[in-house]
Amino acid sequence: MTEFWGIFYLVWTVLCYFMVKQLFVRTQKIYLSPIIIVPILSIALIFILQQQFQDYYHYTQYLVAMLGPITVAFAIPVFRYRNMIRQRFKVLIISSSLAMLVGIFSSWFFASLFNFDDIVKNSLLARSISIPFALVLTEKIGGSISLIPLFTVITGLVGMLLGDVLLSWMRFKNRIASGAALGNAAHAMGIARARQRHELEGVIASLSMIISGIMMVLFAPTVIILMKYLV
Structure with a gap:
């Protein structure tokens, strides 16, 4: 069960980002930026599923860890x-x-x-x-x-x-x-x-x-x- 939530949260975050990014590119509305919409959707998902934010962070911390190497870009x-x-x-x-x-x-x-x-x-x-x-x-x-x-x-x-x-x-x-x-x-x-x-x-x-x-x-x-x- 633990592995399921880990894969689910990771896939959800990545897919949600790309979908919202496409919406932002088409609309060019700053309030539809992924950095605003993705966290809102993720928080709503956590509440709906009655999960803990600590679990979500634990399973998606790899994405945060990538920010260090990304600075090279x-x-x-x-x-x-x-x-x-x-x-x-x-x-x-x-x-x-x-x-x-x-x-x-x-x-x-x-x-x-x-x-x-x-x-x-x-x-x-x-x-x-x-x-x-x-x-x-x-x-x-x-x-x-x-x-x-x-x-x-x-x-x-x-x-x-x-x-x-x-x-x-x-x-x-x-x-x-x-x-x-x-x-x-x-x-x-x-x-x-x-x-x-x-x-x-x-x-x-x-x-x-x-x-x-x-x-x-x-x-x-x-x-x-x-x-x-x-x-």
Whole structure:
């Protein structure tokens, strides 16, 4: 029986992802994105079958483990758009650096304000980058692998919705600035929305997310240690 549920959950998750992805490609509605719909359907399935989330996570953790090696795939857009990186290097570095600092300090401030324990606090510090990078960073700073996907998805969803509204209201229109904002604030979800807005915004959002993730993994542990020492 245990093997049945393991195979069932794994097959369900994979098939559900591909079906929802096809729907999203056809409709181009951001609220139909797999990262939103698949978790909702999976949670509903668990409740209907009266199963435990811990069991679902246990049988599908292999999919989460794949996120580590998948980070290698981020080298592809970096190589493909290397000329654009050279042209927009200052903008990408400055925006990604500011995004990293704002993400770390805001998370640290609110986590301290509400007296969260160290595991939750450290997990929140990594929520501003995409899940593959966040998982790597979490291992370095002592966060929770279970909490990171939740915090990251919430950050991406809120950043995408509020960011899109804010950018639509602003009179200042700049494709590069808008793409960098969505990529840094909402990572994967921001990229999806940026691509719908304009091709250049999508490219800049992708590069911003990648550069921000790399910078967080490389420098965030040092910044966090300095913050703990100063505080």
